[in-house]
Amino acid sequence: MENRMNGAQAMVRSLEAHGVSHIFGLCGDTTLPFYDAMRQLDHSIRHVLTRDERSAAYMADAFSRVTGRVGVCEGPSGGGATYILPGLIEANESSYAVLGITTDVSVASYGRYPLTEVDQNALMAPLTKWNTVITRADHIPRMVRKAFRAMTTGRSGAAHLGLPYDIQYDPVPEEEIWADPELARYPAYRTGPDPDAVRAAAEAILSARAPLIVCGGGVVISGAMAALDLLARRLDIPVATSISGQGSLPETHPNCVGVVGSNGGTDETWEAMAGADLVIFMGCRAGSTTTSRWEAPRVGTRIVHFDVDPMVIGAVLPTEVGVVGDLRLALDALNAELDRMETATGFGGAGTAADIRRRKFERFDALARSDEFPIRPERVIATLQRCLPEDATIVSDPGTSCPYLSAYYTLPRAGRHFITNRAHGALGYSLSAALGAWFGAPDRKTVALMGDGSFGFTCGELETVTRTGAPITYIVLSNSSFGWIKASQRDDCDARYYNVDFQRSDHATVASGFGVKSWSVADPQKLEGVLREALAHDGPTLVDVICQPLEEAQAPVRRWMG
Helix, strand or coil: CCCEEEHHHHHHHHHHHCCCCEEEECCCHHHHHHHHHHHHCCCCCEEEECCCHHHHHHHHHHHHHHHCCCEEEEECCCHHHHHCHHHHHHHHHCCCCEEEEEEECCHHHCCCCCCCCCCHHHHHHHHCCEEEECCCHHHHHHHHHHHHHHHHECCCCEEEEEEECHHHCCEEEHHHCCCCHHHHCCCECCCCCCHHHHHHHHHHHHCCCCEEEEECCHHHHHCCHHHHHHHHHHHCCCEEECCCCCCCCCCCCCCEEEECCCECCCHHHHHHHHHCCEEEEECCCCCCCCCCCCCCCCCCCEEEEEECCCCCCCCCCCCCEEEECCHHHHHHHHHHHHHHHCCCCCCCHHHHHHHHHHHHHHHHHHHHCCCCCCECHHHHHHHHHHHCCCCCEEEECCCCHHHHHHHHCCCCCCCCCEEECCCCCCCCHHHHHHHHHHHHCCCCCEEEEEEHHHHHHHHHHHHHHHHHCCCCEEEEEECCECHHHHHHHHHHCCCCCCCCECCCCCHHHHHHHCCCEEEEECCHHHHHHHHHHHHHCCCCEEEEEEECCHHHCCCCEHHHHC
């Protein structure tokens, strides 16, 4: 006689079987049996109660980025399902494996106008790689397996499972609970490239005069950093990155140019892109930001493109050679092909990168030393560079802090040490994502930066941070406006500012009310002492920095620098 459990218990056991260690989520009426199962079962999963479903998804996203494992978030029907959307689309478009579970109204009540009914299948379909609402309890284990296979194979991404209330009580045979251990991490079931394509790519690169490698997030996701390092050194080829591609090489690497493009790129790094006669995109979609709205590579520049997703190859630019496959396997194959060719070609990449970095940081250093009021963002970045350990995790919202960090904070190690939500750029990401990053890598110091506009989106999550005791340091760059839009109005609308300013808030006092040890700093000469004290504190801290408004600054955003 087979042993049975109910659907909610089967969901918990299925997640546990796939190696899930953390679930981030928020309770609701339709979640009652799922929470009861988590409480009663003896399992290895930690559930982290959040204050907002958006935050739960952002936590799962950052957890996935630092661990290489699936991040899991959950929420109830109705508003919970709609609130969880921003995090799922961010993870999916950034190619990180995140599973969203939203409980639903009972299958038996479909079409009878129950409270919080929404077509979750239709809602989630455009946002995820794979999605279903489960309508039978005995389907739960196989649907979990299918979700994990979808998230972790090929181009990794997000999945969604809808879990109706009534089937959480229906029986499921225990024998159905099993998992493929290969799907506990990603990329799973890596696929290798066509040898002929690899050979053609090698020949194209060697025939170039001034090639440039441009890395996206795919290099770090696939763990191809060592293979990239070997390629860059053996050919002495310059390597640039998108913001998502930071960590493909240590940014202290002799061949690393830094970030290129319209956000976080500078005029100096753009020279490498504009001057290349052949661009090798690696795990990078060649979208609007990296190419500065397709300003370069120019028409006629030769393109070699490596990506795990064949839909990316040739989608934006005419491509001479496309290599489809996992980035680590593809770069290993390219290095092996260069071994067979016994080439000694060198492109002077280290010299190019050194010259670009020297000129970029000469300009930056002059601003970073400024004692002017309000505090310059450059000074914040330079101070963090002196204060943070090499293995720190830095999380940034997409606003004020992102371009400064991407352009000027030199990441000393390869891997995912800088996290920002570049796919859709929703404000409020970093405050909650930092907690997910800390749960994923608790031995590393975690620091999150945001503007004061972003702080207002998710500051209630500071309660979650204090409840968990996470020793995260938050830095708010306060300029009392939605600075990115205000700076854009300066350039695009002839400084006709409209509805972008708000009142100054005392963020340190707000954070203190949640139990966070906090400071407010307006004097540049006091900044480093306060930051060091905050970073050393064994608990959550926040530093509210009164900083230069973005419309008055020299932010590394190309359309503002001309």
